[in-house]
Amino acid sequence: MAFDWKLKAELEQRFGEFIRMDEPMFRHTSFSIGGPADVFAAPGSVDQLISFVAWVRKEGLPITILGHGSNLLVKDKGIRGVVMTLKGLPSEITLEQETDCQQLLAVSAGRPLHSVLSFAIDQALKGLNFATGIPGSVGGGIIMNAGTHSGSMGDVVESIRILSPEGHMVRIFRKSLSFSYRKCDIRDDFGNPVSDAIILEAMLRLERGEKNRLQQERDAILSSRKKSQPMNLKSAGCFFKNPASGKSAGELIDLSGLKGANVGGARVSERHANYFINEGKATAADMIGLRDLVRERVLNRFGVYLEEEVRIIGE
Numbered sequence: 318m319a320f321d322w323k324l325k326a327e328l329e330q331r332f333g334e335f336i337r338m339d340e341p342m343f344r345h346t347s348f349s350i351g352g353p354a355d356v357f358a359a360p361g362s363v364d365q366l367i368s369f370v371a372w373v374r375k376e377g378l379p380i381t382i383l384g385h386g387s388n389l390l391v392k393d394k395g396i397r398g399v400v401m402t403l404k405g406l407p408s409e410i411t412l413e414q415e416t417d418c419q420q421l422l423a424v425s426a427g428r429p430l431h432s433v434l435s436f437a438i439d440q441a442l443k444g445l446n447f448a449t450g451i452p453g454s455v456g457g458g459i460i461m462n463a464g465t466h467s468g469s470m471g472d473v474v475e476s477i478r479i480l481s482p483e484g485h486m487v488r489i490f491r492k493s494l495s496f497s498y499r500k501c502d503i504r505d506d507f508g509n510p511v512s513d514a515i516i517l518e519a520m521l522r523l524e525r526g527e528k529n530r531l532q533q534e535r536d537a538i539l540s541s542r543k544k545s546q547p548m549n550l551k552s553a554g555c556f557f558k559n560p561a562s563g564k565s566a567g568e569l570i571d572l573s574g575l576k577g578a579n580v581g582g583a584r585v586s587e588r589h590a591n592y593f594i595n596e597g598k599a600t601a602a603d604m605i606g607l608r609d610l611v612r613e614r615v616l617n618r619f620g621v622y623l624e625e626e627v628r629i630i631g632e
């Protein structure tokens with residue numbers, strides 16, 4: 318714990334109801350890897366969240382927003398400052414009728430993406446089937462512009478509601494969101510980049526579809542993913558982004574003879590070469606060692622430098 322006792326005592330006195338000290342992050346990541354966060358906060362209401370964030374920012378403590386941890390590699394010494402999850406907030410989803418063929422869906426950012434997909438299919442709304450099999454929250458999905466070749470979050474986001482770095486609740490419309498490959502840049506009304514925004518809610522625009530057809534499509538995507546990806550093992554999905562052109566990262570890794578390669582408890586999946594698996598006791602150092610090995614081999618063989626899709630954070 319990096320804080321002095323006074324700060325720690327104040328934190329506990331003010332926010333003891335929803336914070337924990339030295340929380341191991343391996344409990345909160347799909348890799349099951351990660352050292353402790355100094356402070357781990359799960360506010361139970363938006364009001365609690367706003368006053369907590371205002372206090373944390375006033376004290377100058379760094380704050381990391383955790384979605385569902387499915388795209389994060391947290392280093393072994395953990396995260397200094399505060400990690401905050403939205404999982405304790407009420408998780409809402411409401412339909413807001415727009416036109417006969419389109420519908421807006423207001424969704425809490427901490428809500429699992431798969432539950433929004435199920436809701437959409439139940440309501441015969443199409444546009445989200447690309448999210449089949451993608452774990453994580455709505456907020457994380459937007460920040461990562463999560464998706465596949467058949468679509469991504471940027472295709473359906475109409476607006477988001479954020480807590481700005483200045484502590485204001487602001488709605489940001491689509492024209493101020495710029496989505497690119499596994500990335501979303503947020504700008505304010507004046508075109509200035511907004512960093513450190515905390516997404517609290519999203520408005521998604523979906524179209525009327527046919528429930529049966531949507532269900533069939535989802536089932537087909539799921540069974541094809543199960544065949545080609547190790548979905549139930551400890552990973553963060555694809556470790557590297559695909560290069561802008563040419564072969565995919567998975568193909569390059571496979572052609573470099575690296576399927577099954579390991580460093581400590583971290584291994585390249587036999588099923589999908591761009592998935593790195595924690596076989597049980599992998600550390601972040603093992604994962605980073607595997608990243609370096611794979612990156613170097615692919616660079617030497619194909620002259621392609623692979624960039625991470627997974628976000629590596631902490632110390």
Ligand SMILES: Cc1cc2nc3c(=O)[nH]c(=O)nc-3n(C[C@H](O)[C@H](O)[C@H](O)COP(=O)(O)OP(=O)(O)OC[C@H]3O[C@@H](n4cnc5c(N)ncnc54)[C@H](O)[C@@H]3O)c2cc1C
Binds near residue numbers: 387389450453463515
């Ligand atoms: C088995 C498996 C399969 C996967 N398949 C895919 C796939 O097909 N396509 C794909 O794109 N990804 C895939 N992923 C990666 C991952 O699921 C996505 O990137 C997902 O959108 C991350 O969401 P999360 O809530 O887990 O975010 P996290 O991993 O917790 O966080 C990701 C980033 O978003 C930020 N963030 C999260 N929530 C908020 C918020 N409310 N406000 C502000 N910032 C926030 C975090 O600070 C972090 O920088 C896969 C992962 C796994 C484990």
